Amino acid sequence: xLLHKNYTPLVNAYAQYLHTLGFASTTIYNYPIFIKHFLYxxxxxHNIQHIQYLTDSILQNYFTHLENTIGKRTGKxxxxxxxxxxxxxxxxxxxxxxSMGMTHAPMPPKYTVNKIAQKQIVVLTTQQIQTLYAxxxxxxxxxxxxxxxxxxxxxxxxxxxxxxxxLRRFEALHLKISDIDxxxxxxxxxxxxxxxxxxxxxxxxxxxxxxTFVYNYRQHFANKRPHYIYPFKSYALAQALTFLVAHCxxxxxxxxxxxxxSLRHSxxxxxxxxxxxxxxxxxxxxxxxxxxxxxxxxxx
Numbered sequence: 001x002l003l004h005k006n007y008t009p010l011v012n013a014y015a016q017y018l019h020t021l022g023f024a025s026t027t028i029y030n031y032p033i034f035i036k037h038f039l040y041x042x043x044x045x046h047n048i049q050h051i052q053y054l055t056d057s058i059l060q061n062y063f064t065h066l067e068n069t070i071g072k073r074t075g076k077x078x079x080x081x082x083x084x085x086x087x088x089x090x091x092x093x094x095x096x097x098x099s100m101g102m103t104h105a106p107m108p109p110k111y112t113v114n115k116i117a118q119k120q121i122v123v124l125t126t127q128q129i130q131t132l133y134a135x136x137x138x139x140x141x142x143x144x145x146x147x148x149x150x151x152x153x154x155x156x157x158x159x160x161x162x163x164x165x166x167l168r169r170f171e172a173l174h175l176k177i178s179d180i181d182x183x184x185x186x187x188x189x190x191x192x193x194x195x196x197x198x199x200x201x202x203x204x205x206x207x208x209x210x211x212t213f214v215y216n217y218r219q220h221f222a223n224k225r226p227h228y229i230y231p232f233k234s235y236a237l238a239q240a241l242t243f244l245v246a247h248c249x250x251x252x253x254x255x256x257x258x259x260x261x262s263l264r265h266s267x268x269x270x271x272x273x274x275x276x277x278x279x280x281x282x283x284x285x286x287x288x289x290x291x292x293x294x295x296x297x298x299x300x
Contacts, residue, residue, distance in 0.1 A: 067083060080113045091110060094108045139152050139155060153212070155219045163263035163267050173228070175187070245283070
């Protein structure tokens, strides 16, 4: 695959751009390869030898071309994951062009092959999240106040950790009280997925809620997993959410049947809707690569 002399320095500069943004080494290696194939397509199929002639319609033609291409090695159409990684690499390439002052270049279309339904990803709206929080006050009303409030706060803790902090199930379960720094309003998550540590900032609401639980209610469960903020075993995390959904007065939420991971999907989508960059969301969630985070662009 021989690229026109105009394209080679562009590919090299794109790789440097990815490096500057802090992408993983595998991404810095793979994305320029995707772009080389894209540029080769431009010169072979459209006789375009300078990027300034790229248009939205040609870009869409390439996307269609990829979706209809049969892989030489597999003899099959490209997978959804492979296609979407290609599309995301092109989005970043277009962002790179604009950062270089090429304002005439197409804007990143955020095009994806939408097979989200097959993955059964559930994303709650901010209003539905608020409904779940409001439902907590209705729980355990068969108990006296001294027992009711600690139990309610345990359920709230599940929302705070899995939605408010975007933690995975095992991360929420293994979060120690000592990992929470109320002075800096951060959580030091140790040995998350892929054995990666990360710092998670707490919003003011989450900070106050966790502080209240630790200092006012955790003592009611002092004999249960004393070093960890969540006092019960793993299965209780999911049970708490199921219990909460069953008691909420919202048939749509009950129909969606959200899981703990749905809460993580939801906070990622809401942060994206509020304008947080996909790079920062990836850091917040602890994703290894941005393509893992790019799935949330389906929901905005």
